Amino acid sequence: MTETVITARGLTKRYRRATVVDGIDFDVAKGEIFGLLGPNGAGKTTTILMMLGLTDVTDGEVRVLGYDPVRQPLAVKRRVGYLPDSVGFYDYLTATENLAYTARLMGFAPAERTHRITDALSRVQLRDVANQAVRTFSRGMRQRLGLAEIVMKGAEIAILDEPTSGLDPQATVDFLALIEQLKHEGVTVLLSSHLLDQVQRVCDRVALFQTGRIVLQGTVPELAKEVLGAGFVVEVDAVAPPGADLEARLLAVPGVSAVQRAGDRYRLTAVRDVRPDAARAVVAADGALTQLSVDTPSLEAIYTRFFQRNARPEGVRDAA
Amino acid sequence: MRREGSVFQGLGAVVLKELSDQMSSIRIFVLELLVAAIAFVALYRAIGRLADTTAEDPFVFLRLFTVDTPPVPSFAGLLGFLIPLVAIGLGFDSVSSEHNRRTLSRVLSQPIYRDALLMGKFLAGMATLGIMLLGLWLLVIGFGLYLLGVPPSGDEVLRSLVFLIIALFYCGVWLALAMLLSIVFRSAATSALVALGLWLFFVLIWPILSSALAQVIAPQDIRYVLLGLPTPATVEMQQALARLSPNQLFAESVLAILSPSTRSLGPIFLEQLQGAVVGTALPLRQSLLIAWPQIVGLIASTIVLFVAGYVVFQRQEVRA
Numbered sequence: 001m002t003e004t005v006i007t008a009r010g011l012t013k014r015y016r017r018a019t020v021v022d023g024i025d026f027d028v029a030k031g032e033i034f035g036l037l038g039p040n041g042a043g044k045t046t047t048i049l050m051m052l053g054l055t056d057v058t059d060g061e062v063r064v065l066g067y068d069p070v071r072q073p074l075a076v077k078r079r080v081g082y083l084p085d086s087v088g089f090y091d092y093l094t095a096t097e098n099l100a101y102t103a104r105l106m107g108f109a110p111a112e113r114t115h116r117i118t119d120a121l122s123r124v125q126l127r128d129v130a131n132q133a134v135r136t137f138s139r140g141m142r143q144r145l146g147l148a149e150i151v152m153k154g155a156e157i158a159i160l161d162e163p164t165s166g167l168d169p170q171a172t173v174d175f176l177a178l179i180e181q182l183k184h185e186g187v188t189v190l191l192s193s194h195l196l197d198q199v200q201r202v203c204d205r206v207a208l209f210q211t212g213r214i215v216l217q218g219t220v221p222e223l224a225k226e227v228l229g230a231g232f233v234v235e236v237d238a239v240a241p242p243g244a245d246l247e248a249r250l251l252a253v254p255g256v257s258a259v260q261r262a263g264d265r266y267r268l269t270a271v272r273d274v275r276p277d278a279a280r281a282v283v284a285a286d287g288a289l290t291q292l293s294v295d296t297p298s299l300e301a302i303y304t305r306f307f308q309r310n311a312r313p314e315g316v317r318d319a320a
Numbered sequence: 321m322r323r324e325g326s327v328f329q330g331l332g333a334v335v336l337k338e339l340s341d342q343m344s345s346i347r348i349f350v351l352e353l354l355v356a357a358i359a360f361v362a363l364y365r366a367i368g369r370l371a372d373t374t375a376e377d378p379f380v381f382l383r384l385f386t387v388d389t390p391p392v393p394s395f396a397g398l399l400g401f402l403i404p405l406v407a408i409g410l411g412f413d414s415v416s417s418e419h420n421r422r423t424l425s426r427v428l429s430q431p432i433y434r435d436a437l438l439m440g441k442f443l444a445g446m447a448t449l450g451i452m453l454l455g456l457w458l459l460v461i462g463f464g465l466y467l468l469g470v471p472p473s474g475d476e477v478l479r480s481l482v483f484l485i486i487a488l489f490y491c492g493v494w495l496a497l498a499m500l501l502s503i504v505f506r507s508a509a510t511s512a513l514v515a516l517g518l519w520l521f522f523v524l525i526w527p528i529l530s531s532a533l534a535q536v537i538a539p540q541d542i543r544y545v546l547l548g549l550p551t552p553a554t555v556e557m558q559q560a561l562a563r564l565s566p567n568q569l570f571a572e573s574v575l576a577i578l579s580p581s582t583r584s585l586g587p588i589f590l591e592q593l594q595g596a597v598v599g600t601a602l603p604l605r606q607s608l609l610i611a612w613p614q615i616v617g618l619i620a621s622t623i624v625l626f627v628a629g630y631v632v633f634q635r636q637e638v639r640a
Binding site for chain 1: 322323324325329330332333334336337341421422423425426427428429430431432433637638639
């Protein structure tokens with residue numbers, strides 16, 4: 001097991017009446033992208049704020065890089081970068097000036113400030129507009145500037161709250177690429193979102209929040225196995241020789257739970273990647289294999305199925 | 321529960337940032353222009369009146385601050401009227417604007433405590449006001465030298481500097497009040513309206529209301545009325561009520577400091593004046609003693625209002 005950088009045990013946040021986060025447990029390993037997933041008001045942002053020491057913990061505990069955010073918030077905040085939901089900057093200042101303020105708050109020396117800011121801005125392709133007032137920036141540029149701030153801080157953990165909501169598709173793709181780049185540099189990323197396909201695209205593991213609890217946790221295939229009963233969909237395009245029942249043979253492959261046929265295409269639902277076995281089965285039946293592909297079930301399918309199955313009488317709370 | 325790390329971490333960065341914002345803001349520029357223009361008018365008229373009696377008055381420089389030439393009030397009176405306006409202009413949106421720009425959670429996720437942010441904003445506001453007051457003070461001294469043609473005595477310089485410090489605390493009261501309102505109200509317009517409402521209340525309404533209330537609480541004694549004298553109990557009550565207003569405290573302490581012959585800020589009985597040479601100046605120490613309760617009142621109000629804002633701010637949720 002790799003090093004754990006964030007641990008939460010029985011983490012709870014209660015306001016006067018409502019329990020917003022209700023005894024959640026999770027671990028985040030160093031260098032992974034961990035997705036916090038769930039409808040609005042499920043407790044994702046509150047969990048993040050507790051990790052940063054920006055709101056009090058009612059019960060339970062959380063450790064970030066070994067520090068307690070309640071008692072040692074400065075140590076935590078020095079090492080963790082946070083990009084809030086719809087991040088704001090001082091409009092009348094330039095990108096460089098905004099980052100310079102953060103750098104001063106971090107206590108960097110003047111010379112170090114300059115090169116850190118320049119580096120960070122080039123990393124997110126904002127070098128050309130470094131001296132323009134943030135007022136003129138598009139939403140995508142602001143989000144990238146927020147990411148530049150995290151890069152500039154040299155954060156070990158980046159916490160991104162709904163970073164891609166409201167971005168156009170191209171900006172989203174660019175932004176996700178930047179997140180993956182962070183991961184390659186060894187930064188642990190915590191990504192909160194309700195945009196499922198994006199989470200699936202970049203996250204190593206996800207935790208699914210519902211009304212303050214983590215109801216599912218794991219890699220996407222693991223979740224798929226738990227919710228849909230299968231983790232993989234293998235598509236086999238093969239022309240069956242006359243007389244051979246390819247469908248039955250594929251169904252007999254160990255691990256396959258269902259086969260759907262559409263012409264010469266077979267969709268196998270399986271608990272693991274059964275491509276080698278499926279290919280062998282086709283070849284053994286003298287079939288002509290033309291294409292073989294594997295697909296993990298979409299997170300959206302898992303999510304939808306999960307909430308259908310667990311629909312409570314009162315429904316999912318939807319507090320904004 | 322103890323939190324680790326200094327509360328003052330990042331304070332310097334916040335002060336510098338706020339100060340540079342204020343110095344370059346159009347709002348402050350306009351306010352300072354207004355104050356300078358009005359002060360200039362008051363000074364000009366005061367000098368016109370004093371120029372004839374220069375030789376007769378040992379405290380002619382202090383007269384520059386206190387002489388009123390109807391319809392224009394004295395320079396000190398104008399400051400008592402205008403300082404709240406400038407302080408409100410500086411503070412009414414200092415915290416709510418961070419909320420509305422959505423910069424608050426980003427700034428607080430840097431390694432600083434909330435204390436540093438609030439304290440930094442307050443100190444920067446005080447610095448701006450201090451610079452403005454110092455500028456006005458130099459203006460008065462400069463004009464006095466040029467147009468009256470006599471240098472100020474050491475005592476006069478000292479007294480006018482004490483006046484400057486009192487004015488700064490008076491600024492502090494209104495700045496702390498404006499910041500408290502900016503914390504309580506998310507909308508800058510609400511905060512500004514409430515602050516201006518309080519300002520008008522203390523400047524225009526409270527002086528009238530306090531004497532009316534005093535008549536009710538401590539009714540006039542018929543014996544004094546028959547003699548055509550004010551009832552001491554009523555006068556004292558009226559003064560006590562009036563002193564709830566910071567404007568009154570400022571006006572009284574300024575009177576004691578800038579008019580060296582002031583012997584009391586309350587009612588005096590004739591027997592108390594036995595042996596006194598009426599009209600002679602008191603030493604600065606004695607004047608300070610007379611104004612001391614008022615000065616302490618101003619300092620205490622500043623602290624109480626700031627702490628109130630501080631407590632509310634600490635308990636506030638960061639999320640927008």
